[in-house]
Amino acid sequence: MLNKTNTKKGESIMAKLIIDKNYKNPLIEVDTECSDHYEKNIQNQIAGAVSECVLCGKGIKHTSKHYQIVAGLGNYQQFIHKDEWEYAQSKENTDNGFMGAWDIGTECFKKLKNFPNIKSYVEFIKPTKETA
């Protein structure tokens, strides 16, 4: 039998919780492993992309399902808990590294979906209908 572990690389993204004084809830910090091809994906962007996945750089069309995260602490791979999105975007936020909202494609979300409580950190964005 061949060792198949290598072929499964990138199937799930490593993530951990981080505690920071600027937020009541821990943030999820995802590994950078998934962004190996970020630059290349940005350069070879798909036609009709309105945005791109913050983790892998692949284009997102407005007709495709995707997810949104809000990032802080100077790193777009550090996701803020949804309970604090409103606070995070307010003037009261003490985090000088607040990064705002970013999109995540369905492929990358699949790699994250087994992380405990991940749904408290990502918002599902429904695709919008094609407009002329």
Ligand SMILES: [Zn+2]
């Ligand atoms: Zn992605």
